[in-house]
Amino acid sequence: MFRLSKGAEYAIRGILHLSMQPEGKVSFVEEIGEAQDVPKAYLAKIFQSLTKKGFLKSTRGQGGGFTLIKPPAEITVNEVIEAMEGPIYLNDCLVSKDACERETFCPVHELWQKAQTSFMDVIINCTFEELAKAGKVKREKCESKSGAA
């Protein structure tokens, strides 16, 4: 089934949250979980793994929490998804050269290649800097609307 897992969805929300904070800000799980509407126990686990993968820095104890290590401009949506779900491939024949023995004569293979490329292009070319910027714009628009009403 072609669906983003909750784990990756939450990871994106979490990193987006951090991207929208002032640089170097330390946030803790409970705060982020509440703001982004993510179960905190789950988010904690996700952040653990994002820390291991080098996206975040964690500090324990009072005043501790998580900080973004990489600049948002250098994190793509694609990277975060792959960190959570492993490599993305839409069909077996795209995982490696000879994963499917039918590939030599199967006309569907090319279709998947094309579909995968056009899908990946979109998420590879989207950084969290862009998302954060778009997020601020969208929020302002949203607030001015409810303010006017």
Add this chain to the structure above:
Amino acid sequence: MFRLSKGAEYAIRGILHLSMQPEGKVSFVEEIGEAQDVPKAYLAKIFQSLTKKGFLKSTRGQGGGFTLIKPPAEITVNEVIEAMEGPIYLNDCLVSKDACERETFCPVHELWQKAQTSFMDVIINCTFEELAKAGKVKREKCESKSGAA
């Protein structure tokens, strides 16, 4: 995880097989399963559901089997996948207008919309007539190569 299910993969192989047969030909599951390398009991069930969805006609008893009802030119890959897996949507917020309450201010929503569109475009614009034609070409090329060697 963004992966095509085996069910849909096998359905595509099955319909492709029928698309490459002379029109109106009745094929039975065992034959197709062998040719397309699909477990026959599984394929049988898949064909059942494709029959219910109106892609195939089935006849039971001796001399029975399955026939394509729709002309290959009018079947898209997308349709077959949706018949097997239900509607395709990459993320919750794409299933319906207000599936995700965060949509009003979430900047990621637009990204998914874009990704989904460019992915779907590819599979919507691919009919089994094209695939069958490409399959014939590919097979000939393949045979001439092994013949020359």
Add this chain to the structure above:
DNA sequence: GGAAATAGGATAAAAGAGGTCTTAAATACT
């Protein structure tokens, strides 16, 4: 009636989603 096919139900294994509880580290307050 018997062989050839499909119809449909049952099932086993894997992935996904989330929770709990204990341990470790850092700070803050005596």
Add this chain to the structure above:
DNA sequence: AGTATTTAAGACCTCTTTTATCCTATTTCC
């Protein structure tokens, strides 16, 4: 220095859904 508090790390658990498959019943023709 010592203790309490705050926060993450890590290990373990459970429940549900999806995926992939098999097995038996039923229909139809000869």
